[in-house]
Amino acid sequence: MARGSSALARLRLGRDRRRTLYALAAAAMLFVLGEIVHPGFASLDSLEAVLTVASFVGLVAAGQTFVVLIGGIDLSVPWILNGAAILLVTSSLGQNERAPYAVALTLAMGAGVGMLNGLGVAFLDVPAVVITLAMNGIMEGLTLGLSGGLTCQACASYAPPIVQQAVHRQILGAPAELYLWLAVIIIVSFVLGRTRFGRHTYAIGNNLRASYLAGISVRFTTVMLYALSGLFSALAGILLVGFGGQASLGMGAPYLFQSIAAVVIGGVYILGGRGSYIGAAAGAASLTALVSVLLAMNMPDYGRSIIYGVVILVLLLLYGREESER
Amino acid sequence: MSPELAAPRRRRSLSVHIVGQNAGLLLVFAMLAAAVALYCLFYWMQQRSFPGNFELTSTVDNTMPLAMAAIGQTIVVLTRGLDLSVGGIIDLTNALAAVHMQDSLGSMLGWTVLVLLAGAALGFLNGLLVGVGRLQPIVVTLATLSIFQGLAIRVLPQPGGAIPPGYTALLVNMNQPWALLYLVLCAGLWLAFRRSAIGVAIIAVGNDEAAARANGINVVRSRVIAYTLSGVFAAAAGLFLAATATAGDATSGNGFTLSSIVAVVLGGVNLFGGRGSAIGAMAGGFVTTMIVNILFFSRIDPLYQSFYEGLFLIIAVVVGGGIGRMLRRRR
């Protein structure tokens, strides 16, 4: 065994990091561009605002990263998130003393629904696209039905002040939400990079059959990963009500597309096995920066939507070329 | 003279094969029959009469866009792909038709052709990216979905425009279920497609890409054509949608991305490619419409509608898969 690593090893180890860098560089460039078209765009305040918005995408993207790493996908994000937001306000009624119980209940709901997704994928062999799509419908129906279309009395409650503070309170000049996101980045990266569970996740994503034949509990890991995805959607829902104060219908809708886009931009391979959460988080940041710049340029809705798609395609083609160069 | 393998002759009757090899198709028609029966029952309980021509016509008219989208989705799924941009193509083509179509035969026919060509071009773009660019279908079509949706709003910023009444009458006569003719036409087209070189090539690619290539099938070309056809059928869905609504809406197609996948899955098309029929997918589309109708007449709170739809999808897939496995084992 030679000491050190060959060029090939360096290339591979470097790729995830390089893509994270691409995504971060894109974000930085976008801020420069924003500053040019709209002076003051790159100010600290504005940076903070952009990152705060990005953090919600980033949290959902954490869950999406988990399932995409095993070649799955979670389409149930929108209504788990929305359901979580409504469950939080209705169970807490905006009271601080009920908040811990409400947060725990909401997170458990998210994890539970995600677990059902995982059970369907792992035990019933239903394709992830189908089961999570169906689950999104189920959550939509339950959320609408149980809240009477958000007409129930409790539905008008605000998020408990603690929850609102957990998002807004300034600590050392930055909102608490950003610290929370940073903590999630560190924890998720640690779980994926250093733990047995993380190793199993990458193994399954690379080769499910080989992982099974090496004695890994593929089913258990799959169920856990989908549960985590549900958990993060619910967490994003809670923090979003904390951010905005009240729940609304359809608030989860943008997060499906954005979370998948963030994961892809961050270099997580859509068929699984490769990529990191730092990449996906950087993807969320650059995506949000892009939207903000376009907004600053007074770009209408439709233009943003088009540019969004084009940027993803360009990155895909770029990554694809890198892939074939190996 | 010729060598002989001394083994007993083994033949099964064609009917056994047909049942075994088309279990998914039979299942979706069984589901459809059950749904219709259930619908009639609830209808009778409410109205003390059976549904008639009006109900049939409106069901068919309302399902036409989904049936069209499902055909396109089937062709892509057969190659082991997925087309998430279906909704965006419907948005865009719907908007184009609503903005440009005038009340003259020439304009109607001309714009029908142009809109279908536009759909083909959009699908062709997807096909190039997936086939030539060798990119993952899910992300490619997710990105193009966003682009197409943006373009649609550019074309028609506010719901509006107008579809000439003559065109509505031509596609979906509101009084008689004439649209059934289009369904029969599509079924015929599918049967022809299934018996054409390109149809066989597309199914072969979904069966086993490497084996298809070894048999001299042009895999890239097959993929490009599959996505292009999906675009054409999505455009047809956009036209039907515009005709039923008699106006355009650049966001009305969004839901069809997911509902076309549901129709395909209910129709017994295998999401991993190579197996399935567009006729099944069309029937799958009708099953989803019937579910909505049943929920309406069974006095279930409409807010819960998505809940039952989702639940039904899971049950149908799980039970359908189970029955399919049982049939296989039996043989």
Add this chain to the structure above:
Amino acid sequence: MTESEPAAGGVLPPAVEATGLVKSFGGVRALAGADFAAAAGEVHALVGENGAGKSTLIKILGGRLRPDAGSVRFGGEAIELHGPDQAHLRGAWTVFQELTLLPWMTVAENLLLRHEPRGALGFIHRRRLSRDADAALERLGIRHIDPDALVEDIALAERQIVEIARVVIKNPDILLLDEPTSSLGEHEVAWLFDLIRGLRARGKCVVFTSHRWNEIASIADRITIFRNGADVGTYRGIEESEAVTLMTGQRLDTLFPPLPPLAAATPMLEARDLAGQGIDEVGFTLHRGEILGVGGLTGHGHRELFLTLFGAQRAGRGTIRAGGKALRLRGPRDAIRAGLGIALVPEDRKTEGLLLPMAVRDNLTLAILDRISRLGVVRAGREREMTRQIAQALQIKAPSLLHPAGGLSGGNQQKVLVGRWLLAESRILLLYDVTRGVDIATKHEIYQLMLRLVDEGRAILFYSSDAEELAHLCHRVLVMREGRIAASLARPALSAEAIVAAAVREPLVA
């Protein structure tokens, strides 16, 4: 015995000729300047070790692969093949080793793929398709395969026959067959050889590869021997022992290390009346220090047996005991953790064994992460230590243990897999065709490793598609046929011929 005589006739150019072919996959050189020529009206056998380049040559001649260098001629005319279609235009058709049938289409659709009968409007005529296929099968003397059945639903041997049939009905001038007999029984081989003789009589050229010497001897007019990606020579009549020496560069008796006799008979793994999907009434005992071989035609239940013993497939009936204790296996996890530890090294290390893009380290410790983790966190130091030791013990050659496993040579990849199970302290090793596609030097190394493993008190159940290997390397060999154990051969009755004979014998009741 005559030496090579390319285009010796002088009058007619060879039906098919290749010169100076070079082809590499990644960093591995499959062909390194290979020459080959076969004449019309001859049956020409290609022999060589797995990985000698035979399949690559056939794929190039069939237009499925393009060479990096060198040229191909058909009837003297140099042709650059861009795909199978161009080879077909020159009358060259191939039966590939890995079947190229489409699983969810019917036998008839596969048989006439891209040559379907058309109706009036140019569309495929389904009923005639079925009838034509039926007639074509009938003409070839195949009566037991239902043309309307899905390929997925017919047996492996039947698929191989369909694969052959659909090429033969194209009336090829040059027929290329890559291991056409790997899953065929005695009668089916006889049928194929009758077909081949018929083609020869009509002046066609047939090129085929096989591992069974008696088949080659019985039908080949000339034999070209391949070694390490190049031809060694072309011969007319050559003894097996001589051919093997040429193929391997070693004498047959030095290729295989001597097998130490079995000492005390301590049972380690016992199967009694095992039945399940693809297997029936399987019973055997594997002893400590023993290498027990399993042989037979492909598709006759070996894979299922190995998967069942490893818990990856449910046993419908019967018992499995390890170290005297009955096991209840619900998954590989149970087998790995069973008292003595059962391990499976699968045939296709790339799809079933290794995680190619992941580090050698990750591959080595995949099965023991439980043991080297504390509170779910992998202990990096301990992992580094253990993997370094095992890599040293097995002499795994890798630039670093963080190097992706996919970048290693085939032999070293195989060692990584074995290393995984040594780390897991498995004492019962199920080795499934582990020498397939491995070069001769590595093979030799694997043989020695196997002997070392049993010498250290382990036991090995060893399936190989190479009967020669089984005969030399195993204490006993079980021959499977149709999911049952058809024969159990021990020394001195154990020989490659005996294994093949037991494998291809037709069942008593049809």
